[in-house]
Amino acid sequence: MVNIAVFVGSVRRDRKGIRVARWIEKTLQERNHKVSFIDPMEIDLPILDRMYKEMDNPSQKIVELRNKIKDAEGYVSVTPEYNRSTSSALKNTLDYFLEEYYFKPSAIVSYSPGMFGGINAAQQLRLIFAELGAPTIPSSFAIPQVHKVFDANGNLIDESYNKRVGKFLDEFEWYMNALTNQRAIGTPY
Ligand SMILES: Cc1cc2nc3c(=O)[nH]c(=O)nc-3n(C[C@H](O)[C@H](O)[C@H](O)COP(=O)(O)O)c2cc1C
Numbered sequence: 001m002v003n004i005a006v007f008v009g010s011v012r013r014d015r016k017g018i019r020v021a022r023w024i025e026k027t028l029q030e031r032n033h034k035v036s037f038i039d040p041m042e043i044d045l046p047i048l049d050r051m052y053k054e055m056d057n058p059s060q061k062i063v064e065l066r067n068k069i070k071d072a073e074g075y076v077s078v079t080p081e082y083n084r085s086t087s088s089a090l091k092n093t094l095d096y097f098l099e100e101y102y103f104k105p106s107a108i109v110s111y112s113p114g115m116f117g118g119i120n121a122a123q124q125l126r127l128i129f130a131e132l133g134a135p136t137i138p139s140s141f142a143i144p145q146v147h148k149v150f151d152a153n154g155n156l157i158d159e160s161y162n163k164r165v166g167k168f169l170d171e172f173e174w175y176m177n178a179l180t181n182q183r184a185i186g187t188p189y
Contacts, residue, residue: 002176003034005072009079009090011041016146019154020111021078027165028076031173036068040093048095062096069097074176075106075134081121086128094128101134103187105175107168108140111149117142137175141168 006025010017018039025035043061052058052066069075077094079086106129110118122140129136141164143149149158156162 001032001034002073002173002180003036003071004028004074004076004176005036005038005068007075007077007090007093008037008039008041009077009087011087011089015041015080016113016150017078017080017111019150020109020143020146022154023150023156023161024076024078024109024165027162027169031169036072038065038068038093040089045089045093045096048092051098052096052100053098065093066097066100070100072104073180074104074172075101075129076109076172077106077125077129078109078111079118079121079125081110081112081116081118084120084124086121086125090125091128094132098132101129101132102189103179103183104134105172105179106132106134106136107172108136109143110140111143111146113145113147115144117144117146137171139168139171141165 006021008017008021025037028035043065052062055062077090079090108122108125110122112118119142122142126136149156149161151157
């Protein structure tokens, strides 16, 4: 069992991404992981002013967010693609913290209504996670035509995704285990 933080990337009122994020959460829980679900819409996260480490009196919700990120052993971000990049909402959430991410792996799930499944967003997000010290695993998981994969209630329509995501999460678990073991020995800083 591993403690994993799942980031929701969209705060649009009509967001499709919440379906994807809840499915990822459920799938991880079925694999016996503890999931911390991070939804910037639910916590009404403001546009960044001060980073967590610069705050004198962080609010309870920021402290709780920080603990979820600090205690996680790996990160899954569920990103939409806006103008060939990831969302400002996801970037904003990530930007609040830095050291909390160090030496832990991240994995990217992207989606779009078109045929490419948000791969441009995923590629750009890799650079962001590299900078945060939470390198992304080699595979990413793209969901094209997301409206055909989940119904309006968030139920998975296309069952083939359960098999596909299994391979992706096997790889993610391998990296989480590898880096957790290595962090126990020590980190360079
Ligand atoms: C501002 C904006 C920019 C978009 N740009 C892209 C894009 O570059 N590539 C793409 O495939 N879809 C693009 N779309 C369509 C989104 O992929 C689609 O609306 C998707 O449902 C967004 O995820 P969400 O519903 O979880 O917010 C864009 C949508 C918005 C609102």
